[in-house]
Amino acid sequence: MEGLIYLDNSATAYPKPKEVYDFMFNFYKENGVSPGRSGYDLCIATEEMVSETRKILTELFNGTDPNRLTFNYNASDSLNMIVDGILRKGDHVITSNLEHNSVLRPLYHKMHDGVIEVTYIPFNEKGYIDPDEVKKAFRKNTRMVILNHASNVIGTIQPVAQVGKYCKEAGILFAIDASQSAGIVNIDMKAMNIDMLAFTGHKCLMGPTGIGGLCIAENIDIKGSRFGGTGVRSAQKTHLVEFPYRMECGTQNIIGIAGLYAGQKWLREKGIENIHKQEIALWDKLRKELQKIENVITYCADSSENHIAVLSFNIRGIEAGEVGTMLDVDHNIACRTGLQCAPIVHEQMGTDKIHGTVRFGIGPFNTDEHINTAIEAVKEIASLSKK
């Protein structure tokens, strides 16, 4: 869209690098067949691309076995698979107030059905979970801690390494929702003692929508929750238990995986640290300038340390939805308003009562000029504030 300033990258990164679009289109055009189902050249080439993508994503997360990097629709899908595949009657789960509905709802359904108990750990005034509070919540029947790595509302990066250490010491499984962090924050599953990592393709990994996955550490015995075609051992009546088949069924999303493959190539070339540095510098400027505007309130944005480039704010006297509409209609700025699918974050901040916040999500293609325009736009809208 001509002239659009896109600041909704936390929902979906847009645009994607040209290399990603080109590779997806060309690969699908030249090789868009079922991977691993037959022995002809195209089939083998497609399977090789899928295997290579498993490998490079496993390297990205410092996982163990590329076969334990499995593909599905998105992070919500992965988190459902974790909840269904791990939790049993009588289990206790610890999570946080920072979670997205992708964690909250699967857990809620299990809790509502009387299968599990859930403890929610609040965040502090700066937006961080205290690992010691997680540890204090451990019970004899605690089966898993499932934690948001980087908040999609306030952008804070959680101390997952310390939580992982406590979980390992206590023999509790540790899963993270890396929707906002995969591809922009360094993740080391081994060093951080992460047992399961859920990712989506369409945000910082620079892939398309409709592709995501799970990275499962060695020796983690997760039960598969969907069954069907695998392309191998077709005479077997039950679904295969070997990875990656255990967590996948049916023909994979080849064009989606091709997008992840090309996204990884692009990210490696640019360097995740460089992209994060560029985005967080823009975020820092944005938050400092917005904090100078009368009647603008920012949330958990005191420092760029342990932060991704996500900024939530409100203007006193104007509902977030109205601010978003004015940004859209008068300034051609796309952003997200409301509860951002993370209702408990807003409950804790009290912003649920005022219909949420306005959220700017900065991506690798945003520029200083975009940020200047956004600052001026917020200034102008804030001048309407009824206080």
Add this chain to the structure above:
Amino acid sequence: MAIITIEGKEFEVDGDGFLQNPEIWNDEVARLLAKADGISELNEKHWMIIHLIRNHWLETNMAPMIRKLCQTTSMRLREIYELFPKGPAKGACKIAGLPKPNGCV
């Protein structure tokens, strides 16, 4: 449902102050509803927006999209907020006698 009284006239409204019976609307009702919203006098620009919203609703049974409203009136949304401090949906649509819009404006 609630009853509001403006200048001695009673109107049945929903919890957000939107007319329960949009067919009773006319310019005088608009003037009274505007007064209840703190707009003491409706000027030419107010009327242009009110009639545009009303006519769009009569034709389509829907409120116009905000972007479309701005394009048609050649006004910025900010200006519409200055005319109707409660905004196009909670202000202008209410004064135009529409039921509470679900999305769009």
